[in-house]
Structure formats: structure tokens, C-alpha cells
Amino acid sequence: MTSKTYSAIPYGFEHKIITIEGDSNHGLPCFNIVGMAGKTVFESRERIRSALLNSGFFFPRDKIIVNLAPAELEKSGT
Numbered sequence: 579m580t581s582k583t584y585s586a587i588p589y590g591f592e593h594k595i596i597t598i599e600g601d602s603n604h605g606l607p608c609f610n611i612v613g614m615a616g617k618t619v620f621e622s623r624e625r626i627r628s629a630l631l632n633s634g635f636f637f638p639r640d641k642i643i644v645n646l647a648p649a650e651l652e653k654s655g656t
Contacts, residue, residue: 580600582597582598583597587653589651594651596647596648596651597645597646597647598646598647599644599645599647600642600644601642601644603640604641605641607639607640607641608641608642609626610644611644612645612646613645613646613647613648613653614646614651614653615652616653619646619654
């Protein structure tokens with residue numbers, strides 16, 4: 579299953595549009611964020627998992643990959 583949404587990141591006094599693509603496949607359970615993400619973005623994995631579980635949803639036991647594009651821009655912040 580693949581899904582896509584758009585967001586923005588601060589870039590100097592302007593902003594840049596980024597594409598967030600999510601993919602879920604069968605495989606060893608893992609949750610990865612790729613695409614030049616900063617440390618705070620990697621820490622959001624645990625916040626996402628906790629928010630889903632505390633909202634009454636289950637966290638899928640699949641291989642989940644979230645891609646933040648374009649890869650040449652460093653993404654930072656929560």
C-alpha cells in the first residue's frame with residue numbers, strides 16, 4: 579500500500595514543499611524514515627507509535643517506510 583501527501587519545511591526566510599510517501603509491505607516488522615531527515619525527525623518514530631496506540635489503533639506489524647522527498651534538502655524539526 580502506498581500513499582502520498584505534501585508538507586512544507588522552513589528554508590531560510592522561505593519554505594520548500596516536500597512530498598511524504600508512505601509504503602507498507604509484508605516483511606520483518608520495522609518503521610524507517612528516509613530522505614535526509616534530521617535527528618528530531620527520527621525521534622518522531624516513537625511519538626507516532628505511541629500516538630497510534632494511545633488513540634486506540636494498532637501499530638501494524640509490517641515493514642513501513644516513509645520517504646521524505648526531495649532527498650537533497652535536510653529535513654529538521656518535529
